[in-house]
Amino acid sequence: MVLILAPRRRLVPVVALFTFVFVLLFLRRSDGYDYGAHVPPSSSSSSSSSFFSFLGGSAPSPQPFPPTSERVPFRNSSFDWTDVDQHFPIHSMIPLPTGRPRRRIPRIQHDFSPSFFRTTTTVTTTETELEARRAAVRDVFVQGWKTYRDRAWGQDEVGPVSGEPKKNTYGGWAVTLFDSLDTLWIMGLKDEFYDAATYAAQVDWAAEKTRAEGGGGFNVLDTTVRHLAGLLSAFDLSGELALLRKATELGDLLYMAFDTPNRLPARWANLNNMRAGTQMAGDHDPSAATGTLALEFAHLSQLTGDPRYFDAVARVTRVLQRTQHQSLLPGMWPRLVDFRNERVDTDNAFTLGATAGSLYEYLPKMHALLGGRDPIYEAMYRRAAETAARHIVFRPMLPSDAAHQREEEEQERGEQTPIQPSRPRILFTGDVYVHDERIDHIPETQQAACFAGGFFALGGRLFDLDHHLDMGDQLARGCAWAYDAFPAGVMPEVSTLIPCSRSSEGNEQATDTASADIRSKKSRGDEKKIGRDHRKALEDGSGSGSGVHLDECPWDPDRWAGEGDPRLRKGFKNVKDPRYLLRPEAIESVFLLYRMTGKEDLRDIAWRMFQATVNATQTPHGNAAIDDVTAHQGGTNKIDSMESHWFAQTLKYYYLIFSPPDLISLDDFVLNTEGHPFRLGI
CATH class of the missing domain: 1.50.10.10 (Glycosyltransferase)
Known part of the structure; x- marks a missing residue:
């Protein structure tokens, strides 16, 4: 109202101010910094972001980078790995993605x-x-x-x-x-x-490793996610330049692990083999060992301006993208991968647990780290997460809270009382084994797979998938429920639950029909048709016999009596580790x-x-x-x-x-x- 009554000459500065503010709304998350510089410049105030939060803006501006410091003394390692020639050099570099993302x-x-x-x-x-x-x-x-x-x-x-x-x-x-x-x-x-x-x-790095291992090797994954990442994050928080310099030294050492014929890293890097150029990617490696290096190497490129590190892991990502639908469970990669020959069809086991889980974890996290500028990570996340939701995630069969409390009373009185269902809405992840004519869904859950709650929730937030956020919530609560289910108050490494009956969603019949159809076609010798139908069943879930149970499956006391372990909380079949x-x-x-x-x-x-x-x-x-x-x-x-x-x-x-x-x-x-x-x- 005030603006309408004000003279026109007063409107000009007011309109200009609001125009400037709303331009900042689109520019407040910058495209980056001068990648030739080693450290991003410190920003000043972030008062505008709080103004946008007041208006309901989608995301606040990142907090300013801390001022750089040289309080920590630095000492060079005795060997400089940048002096070693690459035996399998690259001819074109994949740069860090720049420009504006398709979606903020x-x-x-x-x-x-x-x-x-x-x-x-x-x-x-x-x-x-x-x-x-x-x-x-x-x-x-x-x-x-x-x-x-x-x-x-x-x-x-x-x-x-x-x-x-x-x-x-x-x-x-x-x-x-x-x-x-x-x-x-x-x-x-x-x-x-x-x-x-x-x-x-x-x-x-050279002297310490020589003393510790007699000139031998080291695990590339562990050294990357623990030592390199520890240095990078400590620099991000403190601004101590010595930590970034030491991280760069280690990055140069780790970069040599990628000096193989197909530029995919060796799982176990040997210092002598690095110098001789005789390293090779593994042909039977855990998929996570090679698939969980991207975040650290990309961030090292961001901080140093050196594109080599990002190029190294971007090549791994391209192989994973190309092979994502070539596995026996299209959309996911198996536990073990032949990275040397770039094949993902040599193993039939799939999981979000140990050996594979962190590969999936890094898909939405790389999207966030790169500011959404490379759409490959969103596409890979969507395919992998939807496949995992259909085949890996399951709901355990549990009694309602009321049923659990009343069972002993009913036994004592010898009567049946109506029970209103009040079961916890929780989910777990299991394992899948793909065979020629069937898929085995194993409701064996690992504590290592409990990261899946955060994985689905982050994907849900980043990609506007509300059902993934809800799935993440139920998965997180499932693992918390498992902590409370054991006398020690913590969850075991590996345990098996009794899943909801798949017939509750009609999938059991679909699985039987699909298997009968495959057997019929096999008897006629139509192998190509079998392969196409099997792949279609895997991709659309029609023959999975799994998937997320959104309904509250009924408690079956007879099934529990036959499959459950009476020494454990109702819902558990056994504890394997x-x-x-x-x-x-x-x-x-x-x-x-x-x-x-x-x-x-x-x-x-x-x-x-x-x-x-x-x-x-x-x-x-x-x-x-x-x-x-x-x-x-x-x-x-x-x-x-x-x-x-x-x-x-x-x-x-x-x-x-x-x-x-x-x-x-x-x-x-x-x-x-x-x-x-x-x-x-x-």
């Missing part, structure tokens, strides 16, 4: 701020309680870190039972130290951070779902998980893996192992879920598979 990256994190247009989520935990929970997590971290600092400094791991160093679990390059750098910073342990950063920035190895995947998904949805009950779930985990694993020297989760917390048998992911991921996710949501915001960072945050918007 949306807001990933739930908007926790109040405004006239939205309300905050219901707060169930006070700030005092949250502060106490953060302090409890930090105390557990500090106890384990102090043991490592005092008893195993520079070694890979310290034994939480013996208190003795365990040097070579990851090659002798102080993996606990490198993996803990960003956690130290995030928890505000700055003195400890600078002690560790000073050690890390002076490691001699009862250990708990301090894994982070369950709390990772709970944390990510909280940050994406703002559902406050997830914080209370996380607190129960944390308390149970600590009670079951604590020792005088830290926290130990345990050998059997079916034992009660006070009676768990401890294994003398405290792997670095306890510091890098498990405790970090517990700390972050109880922290203010702007600490490592999902709109500012993407976390690699080892929990290391990489800054977005570069």
Whole structure:
């Protein structure tokens, strides 16, 4: 109204101001920075982004990069791998994608701020309680870190039972130290951070590895996601240039693993073979071993301006894209891949668990890291996630809460009472084995596959797939439910559940029909037709006999009596590997779902998980893996192992879920598979 009554000459500056502001709305997420520079320039104020948040803008501007610092001293390694000629040189470089994406990256994190247009989520935990929970997590971290600092400094791991160093679990390059750098910073342990950063920035990759392995080799995947990623994320948070320089040294060493005839990396890189040019990609390697390098190498190119690193992993991505529909389960890659011959049809096993899971995890994360500028990752995610949703994800058959509580009462009274279904809406992931005439869906779930909740949720957020976000929520809650299902209060490595009957969606009949049709065609010798029909059944799910059960399948007490283990919580068939190895995947998904949805009950779930985990694993020297989760917390048998992911991921996710949501915001960072945050918007 004021604008309408104002004189025209007053309207000009007002209109100009609003025009300028709305132009910024489209420009606020920059295309990048001068890729010839080693460090992105620090930005100033981000006040405009809060204005756009007030207006309901899709995603805030990334937080400014920290000022660069040279507080940490740097020392060169004794060998420079850039001096070694490539035996299989490339002739054209795949550059980092530039320009404007077809679609802007949306807001990933739930908007926790109040405004006239939205309300905050219901707060169930006070700030005092949250502060106490953060302090409890930090105390557990500090106890384990102090043991490592005092008893195993520079070694890979310290034994939480013996208190003795365990040097070579990851090659002798102080993996606990490198993996803990960003956690130290995030928890505000700055003195400890600078002690560790000073050690890390002076490691001699050549000398240390020669001493540790006698001039031998190292695991490319582990070194990339732990050591390289630890350095990159610590630089992103602190701005310490020495850490980026040390990361570049390591990147040059790791780059040599790609010097093979087809430019796909060796899984186990040997220093002598690197020099001689005799390395080859594996012909029976875990698909994740080669498929989980992209985030780290791409970010190293972003920070250094050197396109070699991105080119290396982009070539892997192109092979994965080309072969995605050539596997026995089109849309997914098997556990084991022949990277040497670039074939994905030599293995019939498919999973989101160990050996394969992190390959899928990196598809939406690479889309976010590159600002959506390369559409290949969205396309690959959609195909893989839809296939996994049809074939890998399943709903367990569970009694309703009311049924569970009333069963003993009914037995005592000898009567039947009507029960209203009130079952938890939870999902799990299993395994698939593809055969010539059938597909076996195995409801065997791994704790390593619990990352799937965050995987589907992130894809749902990035690509506007609400059903994926909902699936992610149910998967995250499924793993949290499994923690509560065992006496130790934590989930086992591998367990089998009783799935909902596939006939509840009519798929069992479809599977029988498809199998009969295949047998009929086979008897007529129509092999090509069999192949086409089998592939179609796999791709459209008509013969899968699986898929996500959206209905609430009925509880079948007779089926439970025949298949279930009466020593376990109803729903479980058996426990194949009862250990708990301090894994982070369950709390990772709970944390990510909280940050994406703002559902406050997830914080209370996380607190129960944390308390149970600590009670079951604590020792005088830290926290130990345990050998059997079916034992009660006070009676768990401890294994003398405290792997670095306890510091890098498990405790970090517990700390972050109880922290203010702007600490490592999902709109500012993407976390690699080892929990290391990489800054977005570069």
